[in-house]
Amino acid sequence: MRQPTLALLSLLASLPLCLPAWGISFQTRLEKVEWQVEGDQFECRLSQPVTDFGAGEFVRRAGEQVTFRLQARERWLGTGSALLLAAAAPWQPGRGDINLGVVTVGAGEVPFNSTEEQGARLLTGLLEGRSPLVRHRTQHGGEGLEVRLLPVKFRKAYDDYLGCTAKLLPVNFDQVRQSSVGFPGGGVDLDPQAKAKLDIVLTFLKADPSVNRIQLDGHADNSGNRLTNRDLSRRRAQAVMEYLKANGVPAENITMRFHGERYPLVRNNSEANRAKNRRVSILLDRAPEVQSTAPDAPVPSS
Template sequence: MKKQIASILLLFFMGQAQAGIRQYSADLDSSQWQLANDSRLECTLSHKIPNYGEARFYSKASRKMNMEFELDMLLLPDNYALAEVRSVAPRWRPGVGDHVLAKMKLHKQFTPSLPKKVAWAMLSELEQGMSPTFFYNDWYNEQDKISVGLSTAKFQKAYQKFVGCVGNLLNFSFEDISYTVLNYQSNSDEFTKSSAKRMAMISQYLSLDPDLELVLIDAYSDSYGGRWTNLKLSEKRANKIREYFVANGIDPSRIEASGYGEKRHIASNRTTLGRGKNRRVVIHMEKP
C-alpha cells in the first residue's frame, strides 16, 4: 500500500514538474527535413521547428572534414545560459533510456551552435531513431523550462542525400585559394606544373562560385633580359589571367591586373631557384 501511495505521489510531482515546460517539436505531419544547400561548396540539412525556428546541420568545402550545428531561434537568447542537449527516446520505444550529449552555450542575441563532434553525434542519434532535445530555462520567466526536440520523422531520406552531398564536397576551401602565388617557366607565360595544378583548383572553384568582390593580379619577372621586355612579359602574364577570370564569369570591373617587370624581387636572380621564384603572379581574391 505504501509503495502504491509513493508511486502515485511520484507521478503527481512529475506531472507538476512537467507543467512548467513549454515543448517545441514537429509532429509526424509537420516534420520536414530537407537539403537546403546541395553543392560542392556547402551542404545544409535543415529542419523546421513549428513556432520556434529552424535546426541546421552544415558542412563546407575544406581540406578537413567539418560539420557544425546551429539552432536558429525566432527569439534569440536575452542573456547567457546553458542548454543541456539530451538524446531522448521516442514514445514508441519504451524502456530505452535518455542520455546527455553535450552542454550548449546560449549567448545574448546570438544563434547558438555546436561543434563537429557533437553535431555528428546528434546525426547518429537521429539515424538510430532517437530525438536530440534541448532543455534550458526560459530567460523571460525563470519558472518555465523550454524543451526543443528534433523529430526523427522523415529524417532518413533527407539524411542520406545530405551524406552524399558531404562526400562530394571540394577538398579545399576559398581560403585555400584566395591568396595564390603562381610561377612560370623561364621566358614564358606558361605555368610550372605545380602552378598549373593550382590554377586548375581556382578554375574548379570559380565554376561553382564566380561571385567575387575583388580580384588583384600582380605579375613580376626575373631580371634576365631587358627591363622593357620583362615589363611587357609581366603585363602579358597579368592580362592572360585577367582574361581567364572574365571567361569564368567574373565582372571585369572587379579585376585589377598590373605588371611590374623586375620590381619587387623576393629572391636572388643569381640562382636558377631564385629566378624561378621571381617569375610569379600573385592573385588575391575577396568575396562579399
C-alpha cells in the same frame, strides 16, 4: 533502429509540451514531424521545424563539414552556455543520453552554431534513433528550457541531404577569396601544384558569376637586383593571368600588379623562406571595383 508501435506513437504525441523537469520544452508532435532538405552547390541544409519555436538545422557549406544550429522566431534562449545532447528516444528504454558538450548562445535568429564534431555526432545519433536536444534557460527569468528534434522519418531526408552534399563545390567563397600560387623553383612557369590551385579558383568562378573581379599581385624574393625582381614578379602575375584567360575568365575582370621584393611573406634569410616569397597572390571580389591597397599603380590586363 527498432521502430515504435502506432499505439506508442499516439501516446507520445499526446504528451504536453511543458515538462515539469525543464519548465518549457519545444517539440513537434510525432504525427506532424517533417524533415526538409534544401541547398545548391554552395550549401546544403537539413532541417526539422519545431512547433512554436522555429527549427533545428544541419548546415554544410562547400569546403566544410556539417554543423548544427537552431533558428528561433522569438528570442527564447538566454545568452551563455547551453548543453547539447544526442538523447535517447522515449521508446528506447535502457539507452542513456550522450553528452556532446556545450555551445555558446548569443543573440539573434541563430543563437549558436555547433562545432563540426558535434554536428557529425548528432547526425550519427539520428541514424541510431537519437534526438538532437538542446538544454538551456529562457531569456527572461532563467526558467529551464529544452528544444528537441525527433528521429522519425529521418532516413529518406538524410539520403536526399547526402545527394545534395555530393554536389557541393570543393571550397566556399571565404576559403577561396584570398589565395596564392607559388614559384618555388625561381622561374615564371606554373608548376602542376600551381595549376591545381588555379583550377579550384576557376571551378568557383564558373559556379558563381557574381565574383567578377580578380586582383593578381606578383612577388619575388631578394635574390636578384631590384629591376630583375620586379620583372620576375610581373612575369609571374602574367603567367597566372594568361592561365585564367585561357580557361574562360574575361580579361576585363582581371587587374594585375607586381611588386618585386617589396612585400615578402617571411624574411629572406634562407632558401626555404625565399621560395615562399616567390608567389602570386589572388584576391576575388564581388564589388564593382577592386580597391588598391598598395602604392603600385594597377597594370591593365590587356
